[in-house]
Amino acid sequence: MLYYLRIWLASARYSVTRTLMFRGDFIVWSLVELFWMTVNLLLVSVIYRHTDSIAGWNQYEMMLLVGTSMLIQRFLMGFFWSSIFEMGRNVRTGNFDFFLAQPGNVMFMATTRKLDPDGLVNAVIAVGVIVYAAGKLNLQPGVSDILLYAAMVGCGLVIHYSVLVISISLVFWLTSAQGVEGTYFTLTEFSRLPREAFKGVVSQMLFVWLLPVVVVSNAPARVLIGRFGEDWHWVAGPFLFAALWFALAVFVFHRGLRRYSSASS
Amino acid sequence: MFPALEKYRQAFLVGLQSNLVYRWNFAIRGFFSLFHLAVVFILWGAAFEGAGNIGGFDLRQTLTYFITILALQFLVSAFNEDYQISEEIRNGLINQFLLKPINYFAYRFSIFVAARLVSGSLILIPLLVALPVIGEYLTFPLEPWRLAVGLPAVLLSALIQFCIAYCFGMLTFWFLEIQGFVILSLAIEAVLGGQIFPLDLMSPDVFAASMLLPYPYQMYFPAAIFTGRFGFEESLWCLGIQACWVGILLTVGHGLWLRGLRRHTAVGG
Numbered sequence: 001m002l003y004y005l006r007i008w009l010a011s012a013r014y015s016v017t018r019t020l021m022f023r024g025d026f027i028v029w030s031l032v033e034l035f036w037m038t039v040n041l042l043l044v045s046v047i048y049r050h051t052d053s054i055a056g057w058n059q060y061e062m063m064l065l066v067g068t069s070m071l072i073q074r075f076l077m078g079f080f081w082s083s084i085f086e087m088g089r090n091v092r093t094g095n096f097d098f099f100l101a102q103p104g105n106v107m108f109m110a111t112t113r114k115l116d117p118d119g120l121v122n123a124v125i126a127v128g129v130i131v132y133a134a135g136k137l138n139l140q141p142g143v144s145d146i147l148l149y150a151a152m153v154g155c156g157l158v159i160h161y162s163v164l165v166i167s168i169s170l171v172f173w174l175t176s177a178q179g180v181e182g183t184y185f186t187l188t189e190f191s192r193l194p195r196e197a198f199k200g201v202v203s204q205m206l207f208v209w210l211l212p213v214v215v216v217s218n219a220p221a222r223v224l225i226g227r228f229g230e231d232w233h234w235v236a237g238p239f240l241f242a243a244l245w246f247a248l249a250v251f252v253f254h255r256g257l258r259r260y261s262s263a264s265s
Numbered sequence: 266m267f268p269a270l271e272k273y274r275q276a277f278l279v280g281l282q283s284n285l286v287y288r289w290n291f292a293i294r295g296f297f298s299l300f301h302l303a304v305v306f307i308l309w310g311a312a313f314e315g316a317g318n319i320g321g322f323d324l325r326q327t328l329t330y331f332i333t334i335l336a337l338q339f340l341v342s343a344f345n346e347d348y349q350i351s352e353e354i355r356n357g358l359i360n361q362f363l364l365k366p367i368n369y370f371a372y373r374f375s376i377f378v379a380a381r382l383v384s385g386s387l388i389l390i391p392l393l394v395a396l397p398v399i400g401e402y403l404t405f406p407l408e409p410w411r412l413a414v415g416l417p418a419v420l421l422s423a424l425i426q427f428c429i430a431y432c433f434g435m436l437t438f439w440f441l442e443i444q445g446f447v448i449l450s451l452a453i454e455a456v457l458g459g460q461i462f463p464l465d466l467m468s469p470d471v472f473a474a475s476m477l478l479p480y481p482y483q484m485y486f487p488a489a490i491f492t493g494r495f496g497f498e499e500s501l502w503c504l505g506i507q508a509c510w511v512g513i514l515l516t517v518g519h520g521l522w523l524r525g526l527r528r529h530t531a532v533g534g
Contacts, residue, residue, distance in 0.1 A: 039452055193311075
C-alpha cells in the first residue's frame, strides 16, 4: 500500500510540475471545466424560471444536488480522467505496452498516472455552489453529517471511477474507444436528477439500483438536506455499490487485458 | 460531367469506408445517446408536473424537440473533424495537399459528409428500437413549408458545423494544442445550440441576442422549424441570417488557411 502511495505521489509531483510549465493550458482547461459547470447550473435556473418544483425539490435543493454531482465529477476529472482517457488511445496505438512493463498493478498504473490540477481547482467552485445552496436553504449540518457527506462523496468517486474504467475497457474489444468515453458522461447525467423524478419500476431498477449513478449524488445531498428520514438503505447503499462496482471494474479490465495484443489498427 | 469533382467523390468514398470501419463505435454511441434521452424525459417530465406548459409548449412538444436535436446531432454535428485537421497540420500531412491540385477544404468536407452519412444512418437504429417508447411523445406540425425551409436549414447547419470545426483546426498553425479551445467552444455550442434546453425558454432579450450568433443555427434553428417553435416568417428571416453566417465562416476559414500557410514550414520529403 505504501509502495503504491509513493508511486502515486511521484506521479502527482510530476503532474503538478508539468502544469506549472504550461500555465496557459492550465488556465484554459480550468475555464473549460468552469464553463461546463455553469452550463449545468444554467439548465437548473432556466427550468426554474418556468416551474417551482422538480419532483418535489426546490431550486436550491436542486442546486445542492447538482453541486454534489459536480464535486464528485471534479474529483474524478482531477485524479483519474486524463489517465483513463489516454488508456483508450494507448490500447489502440500499442503504447499501452509501457504500462505492462511497469513494476506494479497494471490497472493502478494505467489509471492514476496523471493528475489534473484544473479539475481539482474547480472542485473548490463546486464546494462554493454547495455552500451557497446550503446557505439559501438555511441548513446547519453537524460534524457527523459533514463527515458522512464526505464519506459518501468518496464512495461516489469510486463508483464513477469504476464506471469510467468499464466504459474505456471496451477498447479491448472494439477497434477504437473514440467517443465511447462520452458514454460515461451520459451516465453521469443521471446523477444530477432527484431520485423522486424516477417513476415506474423499470426506471427505478435500471437507473437507481442497476446503474447507481443516482445514488452517488442523491445520498450525500440527502444527508445535508435531511431527506433521509428512516430510509437507512440510502446510507448503506453507496458503500455497498462502491465495493460492487469496483470489483466489476477490476474484473472487466483484466478480462480485457487478456485480449490486448499490442498495436492493432 | 464534372471531372474536377471526381477526386472529391473518391475522397467521399474513402471517407465512407474508413467511417464504416468504426460503425460499431457509432452504433454504441447511438445507443448510449438513448440514455441521454432518458435523462431528458425524466427531468422534463418531472418539471412539467409542476407546470402545465413550459414556454407555451407541452411535454410532448418539448420531448419531440429533444428527439429532433438528438437526430440532428448525428446527422450534422462535427464530431472530431477539428482534431483530424489539427493532427494533419501538426504532423505535416497537409504538405501532400499543397503539392496536388486539390482544395483542402473541399477534401475535408467530402470526408465530413461521408462520416455524417454513416453516423446519421446509424442513429436511426437506436431511434427505431426506442420508437415503441418514444413514439407516443412525437408530435410534429404537418405544414409542408416546414420541410421546404427546414431541409435547407439542415444543410446550412451542417456547413456551419463543419466550418467552425475547420476554423478551430486551422488554429493549429498558431497554437500547438487546440483541445482546450474546442471543448470550451463545445460548451458554448451545447448551450447556444439548444442541446441543453430550447433557447426560447431563456428571457426574450437573451434569446433575441443569441439568435444573432452562429451557434443557434448549428442545431436549434432547424429543430425549431421542424417542431413548431418557429413560424413561417421568423423561419425565413433566420434562414437568411444562417446563410450570412455560412458566408462569414467560409470566408474566415479560407482566410485562416491562407494566413496559416504563410506560417507553415514543410520539412522533409
